[in-house]
Amino acid sequence: xxxxxxxxxxxxxxxxxxxxxxxxxxxxxxxxxxxxxxxxxxxxxxxxxxxxxxxxxxxxxxxxxxxxxxxxxxxxxxxxxxxxxxxxxxxxxxxxxxxxxxxxxxxxxxxxxxxxxxxxxxxxxxxxxxxxxxxxxxxxxxxxxxxxxxxxxxxxxxxxxxxxxxxxxxxxxxxxxxxxxxxxxxxxxxxxxxxxxxxxxxxxxxxxxxxxxxxxxxxxxxxxxxxxxxxxxxxxxxxxxxxxxxxxxxxxxxxxxxxxxxxxxxxxxxxxxxxxxxxxxxxxxxxxxxxxxxxxxxxxx
Amino acid sequence: xxxxxxxxxxxxxxxxxxxxxxxxxxxxxxxxxxxxxxxxxxxxxxxxxxxxxxxxxxxxxxxxxxxxxxxxxxxxxxxxxxxxxxxxxxxxxxxxxxxxxxxxxxxxxxxxxxxxxxxxxxxxxxxxxxxxxxxxxxxxxxxxxxxxxxxxxxxxxxxxxxxxxxxxxxxxxxxxxxxxxxxxxxxxxxxxxxxxxxxxxxxxxxxxxxxxxxxxxxxxxxxxxxxxxxxxxxxxxxxxxxxxxxxxxxxxxxxxxxxxxxxxxxxxxxxxxxxxxxxxxxxxxxxx
Numbered sequence: 374x375x376x377x378x379x380x381x382x383x384x385x386x387x388x389x390x391x392x393x394x395x396x397x398x399x400x401x402x403x404x405x406x407x408x409x410x411x412x413x414x415x416x417x418x419x420x421x422x423x424x425x426x427x428x429x430x431x432x433x434x435x436x437x438x439x440x441x442x443x444x445x446x447x448x449x450x451x452x453x454x455x456x457x458x459x460x461x462x463x464x465x466x467x468x469x470x471x472x473x474x475x476x477x478x479x480x481x482x483x484x485x486x487x488x489x490x491x492x493x494x495x496x497x498x499x500x501x502x503x504x505x506x507x508x509x510x511x512x513x514x515x516x517x518x519x520x521x522x523x524x525x526x527x528x529x530x531x532x533x534x535x536x537x538x539x540x541x542x543x544x545x546x547x548x549x550x551x552x553x554x555x556x557x558x559x560x561x562x563x564x565x566x567x568x569x570x571x572x573x574x575x576x577x578x579x580x581x582x583x584x585x586x587x588x589x590x591x592x593x594x595x596x597x598x599x600x601x602x603x604x605x606x607x608x609x610x611x612x613x614x615x616x617x618x619x620x621x622x623x624x625x626x627x628x629x630x631x632x633x634x635x636x637x638x639x640x641x642x643x644x645x646x647x648x649x650x651x652x653x654x655x656x657x658x659x660x661x662x663x664x665x666x667x668x669x670x671x672x673x674x
Numbered sequence: 675x676x677x678x679x680x681x682x683x684x685x686x687x688x689x690x691x692x693x694x695x696x697x698x699x700x701x702x703x704x705x706x707x708x709x710x711x712x713x714x715x716x717x718x719x720x721x722x723x724x725x726x727x728x729x730x731x732x733x734x735x736x737x738x739x740x741x742x743x744x745x746x747x748x749x750x751x752x753x754x755x756x757x758x759x760x761x762x763x764x765x766x767x768x769x770x771x772x773x774x775x776x777x778x779x780x781x782x783x784x785x786x787x788x789x790x791x792x793x794x795x796x797x798x799x800x801x802x803x804x805x806x807x808x809x810x811x812x813x814x815x816x817x818x819x820x821x822x823x824x825x826x827x828x829x830x831x832x833x834x835x836x837x838x839x840x841x842x843x844x845x846x847x848x849x850x851x852x853x854x855x856x857x858x859x860x861x862x863x864x865x866x867x868x869x870x871x872x873x874x875x876x877x878x879x880x881x882x883x884x885x886x887x888x889x890x891x892x893x894x895x896x897x898x899x900x901x902x903x904x905x906x907x908x909x910x911x912x913x914x915x916x917x918x919x920x921x922x923x924x925x926x927x928x929x930x931x932x933x934x935x936x937x938x939x940x941x942x943x944x945x946x947x948x949x950x951x952x953x954x955x956x957x958x959x960x961x962x
């Protein structure tokens with residue numbers, strides 16, 4: 374007890390500095406976690422979270438039996454998987470290409486320019502997509518018509534949604550995501566390259582046997598983090614792109630939660646879907662981390 | 675020995691040029707259309723250089739009271755939110771960087787858990803509502819005030835600060851709070867600028883909070899106005915509209931002008947600060 378008093382006394386000012394952050398985390402992160410309880414209750418705004426009636430798994434059963442469930446799960450998983458398959462390697466490839474550039478100024482210039490879209494808001498990005506892809510006045514359809522085809526209503530056609538979403542994601546984030554890989558690349562010992570050159574290794578061989586192994590730990594860590602967000606599709610952007618004519622491919626779990634949960638005020642039902650998403654994400658990240666620790670000794674923890 | 679410039683290098687430069695062009699061209703195009711005359715825009719003749727230069731669209735954008743109010747709102751949210759986020763994160767990160775703080779490991783676990791698990795959209799919404807923050811400025815700045823990634827980046831930075839700073843402060847009789855404000859913060863300008871800009875850009879671009887927590891149109895930030903104008907097309911019919919006097923304005927050009935006006939602060943600070951951004955993101959990549 375005396376030791377505790379001493380430690381407390383010594384760190385009381387540090388604790389005071391931490392207090393605002395602590396209050397924030399409790400009020401806006403941990404209280405909502407307890408709010409998940411309402412997914413097992415019939416939430417009644419007048420009774421509040423604690424006093425609403427318990428209904429067990431009613432809302433989970435309702436969701437799993439709902440006709441929307443297979444479609445939503447498929448859309449969400451497909452979008453997430455495509456994002457990992459196409460979006461994850463893109464910055465690695467760009468970083469490797471930048472690493473091959475011998476003129477420092479070209480490298481820096483391309484880097485600086487390619488970061489730019491990362492800082493543009495989703496509202497603006499989706500607005501640009503609607504305007505550029507507009508069937509009447511859009512730049513892209515001018516080109517399509519010029520090539521002799523009739524113009525395409527990209528944003529209203531469910532077959533284009535996934536491609537457009539993934540392409541715009543890559544466009545927004547490819548440059549920014551190279552930063553970590555470029556840092557890993559610059560940490561590779563130059564002597565390894567010299568030794569490889571002496572041994573007569575071509576550029577391709579150097580890439581395969583020096584460069585890639587050198588950045589593998591960074592790739593694995595980022596891959597695990599990405600896997601943990603497979604179902605966490607960027608809500609803002611999908612919602613902004615969404616219109617009823619493309620629901621069949623574009624409606625994902627989070628937009629459905631927003632529509633049925635917030636807008637239609639089925640709070641308990643929406644929270645059940647939210648929790649389902651969070652738990653699946655958590656399972657994904659735990660599994661990916663476990664596999665990675667067993668096989669490559671690189672892991673988050 | 676200088677390696678020769680081969681076919682591979684040609685492909686390399688072509689690909690890199692394409693990447694840079696695709697990032698930059700959309701903005702050049704939007705600016706060009708927004709400052710061109712009605713006729714060339716309607717004919718689809720503007721691709722790179724503006725034709726029949728004029729600023730009518732921008733005059734129309736600034737004449738719109740909705741946009742003006744939203745601009746002021748966004749500036750207020752960004753300034754207030756960045757200040758709150760930065761001070762709370764920096765103080766929290768600094769105390770977490772001190773090994774001898776009581777409960778440090780417990781707090782650290784508590785913070786890191788939120789990276790992997792959260793209450794979700796609806797519980798957060800209900801909680802914010804129960805604090806009576808709906809339709810107030812605070813709804814735009816408090817629910818997302820601390821980003822755990824940014825907090826961890828700052829903690830890593832503070833951990834790397836030389837021990838002597840703290841010791842010299844202790845000798846001068848400063849408490850930990852005094853050391854933090856008078857010694858540590860002045861030495862951390864680079865990281866404060868970086869993280870401050872992360873927060874600032876995130877708040878400037880935030881659409882989600884406004885959608886969820888604001889009903890009162892007087893409080894709408896720019897992003898909501900842009901969404902309403904461009905995506906829900908309340909900006910008149912297709913083609914050209916007559917906006918006061920005899921200056922004809924193309925609807926499309928007006929939308930581009932709105933987008934540019936919304937994005938211009940970010941485009942302006944960007945060239946000066948992307949160096950900091952890159953450095954800040956790097957500090958975070960150090961596992962700690």
